[in-house]
Amino acid sequence: MNQLVTIESADRRFGWFMSAPTLALLLAVILFPVFWALFTSVHDYTLIAPDFDTFTGLQNYFSALRNSEFRHSLGLTAFFVFVVVLIEFVIGFGVALMLNSVNRFKPIYYGILLCPLLMNPVIVGLIWRMFLHPSLGIVNYLLSVVSIEPVNWLGSTNVAIWTIVMVDIWHQVSFMIVLLLAGLSALPKEPYEAARVDGASTFKAFRHITLPLMWPVIIVTLLIRLIFAGRPGDLDRPCQLFHLSEGVRQPSCR
Amino acid sequence: MASITLKNINKTYPNGVSAVHDVSLDIRDGEFMILLGPSGCGKSTTLRMIAGLESITSGDLLIGTNRVNDVDPAQRDIAIVFQNYALYPHMTVLDNLSFGLKLRGVDPTEISRRVQRTAEMLGIHPLFDRKPSQLSGGQRQRVALGRALVREPQAFLLDEPLSNLDATLRAAMRTELIKLHRSLGTTIVHVTHDQVEAMTMGERICIMKDGEIVQVGEPMDVYRNPVNTFVAGFLASPPMNLLAGHLEDAGDGAVKVLSGNIAFTIPSHLAKGFSSHAGKPVTIGLRSEDFYLSNGAAKHTVPVNVEAVTTEVLGSEVILVASTGGNAAAEIQVRMPRDFRASPGEKVALHFDLSQIQVFSTTTTRALPRI
Numbered sequence A: 001m002n003q004l005v006t007i008e009s010a011d012r013r014f015g016w017f018m019s020a021p022t023l024a025l026l027l028a029v030i031l032f033p034v035f036w037a038l039f040t041s042v043h044d045y046t047l048i049a050p051d052f053d054t055f056t057g058l059q060n061y062f063s064a065l066r067n068s069e070f071r072h073s074l075g076l077t078a079f080f081v082f083v084v085v086l087i088e089f090v091i092g093f094g095v096a097l098m099l100n101s102v103n104r105f106k107p108i109y110y111g112i113l114l115c116p117l118l119m120n121p122v123i124v125g126l127i128w129r130m131f132l133h134p135s136l137g138i139v140n141y142l143l144s145v146v147s148i149e150p151v152n153w154l155g156s157t158n159v160a161i162w163t164i165v166m167v168d169i170w171h172q173v174s175f176m177i178v179l180l181l182a183g184l185s186a187l188p189k190e191p192y193e194a195a196r197v198d199g200a201s202t203f204k205a206f207r208h209i210t211l212p213l214m215w216p217v218i219i220v221t222l223l224i225r226l227i228f229a230g231r232p233g234d235l236d237r238p239c240q241l242f243h244l245s246e247g248v249r250q251p252s253c254r
Numbered sequence B: 001m002a003s004i005t006l007k008n009i010n011k012t013y014p015n016g017v018s019a020v021h022d023v024s025l026d027i028r029d030g031e032f033m034i035l036l037g038p039s040g041c042g043k044s045t046t047l048r049m050i051a052g053l054e055s056i057t058s059g060d061l062l063i064g065t066n067r068v069n070d071v072d073p074a075q076r077d078i079a080i081v082f083q084n085y086a087l088y089p090h091m092t093v094l095d096n097l098s099f100g101l102k103l104r105g106v107d108p109t110e111i112s113r114r115v116q117r118t119a120e121m122l123g124i125h126p127l128f129d130r131k132p133s134q135l136s137g138g139q140r141q142r143v144a145l146g147r148a149l150v151r152e153p154q155a156f157l158l159d160e161p162l163s164n165l166d167a168t169l170r171a172a173m174r175t176e177l178i179k180l181h182r183s184l185g186t187t188i189v190h191v192t193h194d195q196v197e198a199m200t201m202g203e204r205i206c207i208m209k210d211g212e213i214v215q216v217g218e219p220m221d222v223y224r225n226p227v228n229t230f231v232a233g234f235l236a237s238p239p240m241n242l243l244a245g246h247l248e249d250a251g252d253g254a255v256k257v258l259s260g261n262i263a264f265t266i267p268s269h270l271a272k273g274f275s276s277h278a279g280k281p282v283t284i285g286l287r288s289e290d291f292y293l294s295n296g297a298a299k300h301t302v303p304v305n306v307e308a309v310t311t312e313v314l315g316s317e318v319i320l321v322a323s324t325g326g327n328a329a330a331e332i333q334v335r336m337p338r339d340f341r342a343s344p345g346e347k348v349a350l351h352f353d354l355s356q357i358q359v360f361s362t363t364t365t366r367a368l369p370r371i
């Protein structure tokens, strides 16, 4: 008994020891900047006078919220995150369910799916900017072939946000697919057979077995996507947005 | 309730494995049928084809008088208990039991009545709020059984449901299942690789090997008259002693059996069927319980002298492992009374009940008819 306790605590010490470098790194690059940012946000801190002389409390927050352009951007970001994650989830889950029943050439499908994820966001932005160019882009050309009026994908205030939603889905949906597919393929097969004999249709089996068993995976996937899609100061999106909307010079989706 | 008929059923898996060949079996309405065979012989495949979880490559499957080859499992009105139970891991015991009935749109009061009754019968009503992961193996097994019972189907298919239980629980559940069958009268197909289960539970046993049916019959019939050496060696523990030997004509229809040091004559009235095989190599089958220490115990005994190798004291009896000696020495296992003892190397004079002898052709492994 005593020996077991000793082994257990030795195990634990070894565990801490092994994770220490990673923990230290995480502390340095995540926790520290977060607290730094919070600390700065309650002071009158400018690049001309980078010091913490004047404590301003929540003053900075109030002035930001009073700014209507900031509120607009905040609303757009929230809208963007909600719509993108929702659509990506629906598409991702659908594709994952379909792929889960495929047995042949699975690695090939995985490979194709992962391509957009591997692409640098800047490149994604540039590619799509070319695709969506109002007069030279292939998208408007294809539309003209079937006699649809050209669309000002990035210039129009109404369309731009949806264009960016679409590009983000194109870029990120495989992330959802891969995560959900991993979850689906880890589900036990036996309950489905039991359900078939019990009289469950495909839909009922999905509703009563797949969904409840997938909840933990679904929640984690959604959380990760929400964090990445809505993270302020994300390297990914502003770059992409910048490259998409550069040259348009309209504040439609800033 | 319904009969289940298999007509020349074959199953080849997509990867080319031929798991079941030309299986024909008539399971009567209300019968307790055992599918018995070593692991990998196609028992589960057969059961899963009856349930509709596996497609039938060729042949006909009838439930009652309807051909059901292409009928959805849900419409076959059959319940299956899986070897690994296959409970719904996210549902409580109560939900596991009632799910099938809910899917079929059974009235809620009827559901709770059936679930209550079944749960009380199986003693699982105190576990209603637990998830399968919080149950012991025996409890899971009873929940899996309960899930099948509440459905009140036409037939139950049980795939080695007792194999994960400890010996005591297994013995108790065997009795429970027999009682259950008696009170419900529903057709049951029970798959097992355990010959004790097969002998004690089944009304009939179907013995399978390498995807084929070897023998079908009532337990005692199969036990007493195995069709070949495989069945003879598979049923019973210790298994039948199989000795290589040959037959010689002893005149007047009697035959002489020779195997190592063992030699005896079978009188003509017991050996009608054997005499045609005289001069050929045979396998002699001697059941362990047909040996006696005194020659007056049975009608036609012959002396068999052996040398003790070891004894296994089981409490209610003693298993004597002995060598037959001679140039074709073989080991045999013999059941002895509980107070029998022998030290290794000791000579033991046994008497075998000749009327129980089995003789198999060595070339075909099939039993020679006695008459």
Ligand SMILES: Nc1ncnc2c1ncn2[C@@H]1O[C@H](COP(=O)(O)OP(=O)(O)O)[C@@H](O)[C@H]1O
Pocket (backbone or CB within 6 Å): B013, B014, B015, B017, B018, B019, B037, B038, B039, B040, B041, B042, B043, B044, B045, B046
């Ligand atoms: N899904 C499958 N695909 C291919 N071969 C299988 C499959 N299931 C079982 N088999 C093969 O079929 C044979 C019979 O298997 P099974 O019916 O499970 O045997 P048992 O239940 O008697 O142990 C085995 O050789 C097994 O390897």
Ligand SMILES: [Mg+2]
Pocket (backbone or CB within 6 Å): B043, B044, B045, B083, B160
């Ligand atoms: Mg099996």
